[in-house]
Amino acid sequence: xxxxxxxxxxxxxxxxxxxxxxxxxxxxxxxxxxxxxxxxxxxxxxxxxxxxxxx
Amino acid sequence: xxxxxxxxxxxxxxxxxxxxxxxxxxxxxxxxxxxxxxxxxxxxxxxxxxxxxxxxxxxxxxxxxxxxxxxxxxxxxxxxxxxxxxxxxxxxxxxxxxxxxxxxxxxxxxxxxxxxxxxxxxxxxxxxxxxxxxxxxxxxxxxxxxxxxxxxxxxxxxxxxxxxxxxxxxxxxxxxxxxxxxxxxxxxxxxxxxxxxxxxxxxxxxxxxxxxxxxxxxxxxxxxxxxxxxxxxxxx
Numbered sequence: 001x002x003x004x005x006x007x008x009x010x011x012x013x014x015x016x017x018x019x020x021x022x023x024x025x026x027x028x029x030x031x032x033x034x035x036x037x038x039x040x041x042x043x044x045x046x047x048x049x050x051x052x053x054x055x
Numbered sequence: 056x057x058x059x060x061x062x063x064x065x066x067x068x069x070x071x072x073x074x075x076x077x078x079x080x081x082x083x084x085x086x087x088x089x090x091x092x093x094x095x096x097x098x099x100x101x102x103x104x105x106x107x108x109x110x111x112x113x114x115x116x117x118x119x120x121x122x123x124x125x126x127x128x129x130x131x132x133x134x135x136x137x138x139x140x141x142x143x144x145x146x147x148x149x150x151x152x153x154x155x156x157x158x159x160x161x162x163x164x165x166x167x168x169x170x171x172x173x174x175x176x177x178x179x180x181x182x183x184x185x186x187x188x189x190x191x192x193x194x195x196x197x198x199x200x201x202x203x204x205x206x207x208x209x210x211x212x213x214x215x216x217x218x219x220x221x222x223x224x225x226x227x228x229x230x231x232x233x234x235x236x237x238x239x240x241x242x243x244x245x246x247x248x249x250x251x252x253x254x255x256x257x258x259x260x261x262x263x264x265x266x267x268x269x270x271x272x273x274x275x276x277x278x279x280x281x282x283x284x285x286x287x288x289x290x291x
Binding site: 028031032035036038039040042044046047050051 | 090093094095096098099147150151154155
């Protein structure tokens with residue numbers, strides 16, 4: 001990964017008024033929000049079949 | 056010759072009966088789940104446990120070889136990376152699990168202890184990770200420990216929990232805190248098994264409307280055949 005991403009520098013930081021956070025942390029939080037939204041939106045394989053089977 | 060039944064006063068008898076009463080085998084190891092569990096949002100709890108298993112397995116190998124092993128061997132570096140990224144994944148999926156359970160108010164239906172043990176597992180996992188980061192034996196560990204000590208000293212716990220004391224941090228990281236995390240997670244899972252997976256709000260409303268209150272039941276014996284709270288296997 002070191003060859004793909006140059007990590008040989010201080011962390012990039014977003015600083016806006018009181019808000020200060022490393023870009024890496026912001027990326028991870030955004031990814032968690034995306035995964036959370038997808039987990040709710042995407043259908044689970046076989047869910048419809050299971051519901052029909054139980055009714 | 057007949058064998059006398061064990062006395063009811065025996066603590067082993069009482070413990071066994073209480074354990075089987077609270078968690079009968081079909082509840083402890085169920086072979087099916089309610090249909091509402093077929094959703095991606097219910098996957099993150101078991102994903103957290105899967106990550107924890109990888110963390111414990113890779114951490115055990117690292118503990119066997121010592122804290123400096125990963126610095127001078129490729130295999131050590133590999134297992135250290137597995138350990139680190141499993142921790143990152145553990146927190147990632149645990150936070151998504153926490154969000155999912157928060158927004159579905161997973162403490163409903165007598166599941167307060169399920170919620171509390173989940174929250175405690177998260178809170179105990181944080182210092183477990185911190186003690187790992189300060190046990191890396193590199194400049195990163197030095198930076199994190201010298202930053203963390205100021206925060207901890209401001210709470211007055213620095214004398215008892217000294218992040219610049221490698222020996223103390225390593226002991227916390229490989230024994231005390233993992234034991235606490237694993238213990239709380241086991242309690243959490245057993246409580247989930249006991250109370251069942253929390254149903255969606257819509258189903259909970261349907262179940263609640265079908266319940267017969269104890270007052271109604273005593274006033275109107277004809278309602279005795281009304282659906283019970285356990286309908287659909289979704290209620291605690």
